[in-house]
Amino acid sequence: MNIGEVGLQGEKRVAHFLRQRGFNVIKRNYQCRYGEIDIIAENSEYILFVEVKTRKLNALISGIDAVDSHKQSRLTLAAQDYITKTYCEKQPRFDVAEVTVFEKSDGSVGYSLKYLENAF
Numbered sequence: 001m002n003i004g005e006v007g008l009q010g011e012k013r014v015a016h017f018l019r020q021r022g023f024n025v026i027k028r029n030y031q032c033r034y035g036e037i038d039i040i041a042e043n044s045e046y047i048l049f050v051e052v053k054t055r056k057l058n059a060l061i062s063g064i065d066a067v068d069s070h071k072q073s074r075l076t077l078a079a080q081d082y083i084t085k086t087y088c089e090k091q092p093r094f095d096v097a098e099v100t101v102f103e104k105s106d107g108s109v110g111y112s113l114k115y116l117e118n119a120f
Helices: 003-020 069-086
Strands: 024-032 035-042 046-056 091-103 109-116
Touching: 003 024, 003 035, 003 046, 003 091, 003 109, 024 069, 035 069, 046 069, 069 091
Parallel strands: 046 091
Antiparallel strands: 024 035, 035 046, 091 109
């Protein structure tokens, strides 16, 4: 599995996780001049801007730690761009999802998810 496919699988799992919790995934991989937002989802109260970081087990930097102040700033600007263009009036929330990829004992690929609400 190449890096792009690993990241895509991580995003699919996070989108499924959000749907199970009652959120409607309205956009994936939103791009603008400020950067990209992996997942935008909403419910009746919030609009979520979710950064997904997929890592192999025992990676040097965790997915959550990889969302540093520079990345947070870019995500905030991209979210403002989206809100302005769509006239969204819901409460924004920035979440981070860390998907860890590992090999199971039977040789298949496994995934674990750590989800941080209100990450910044």
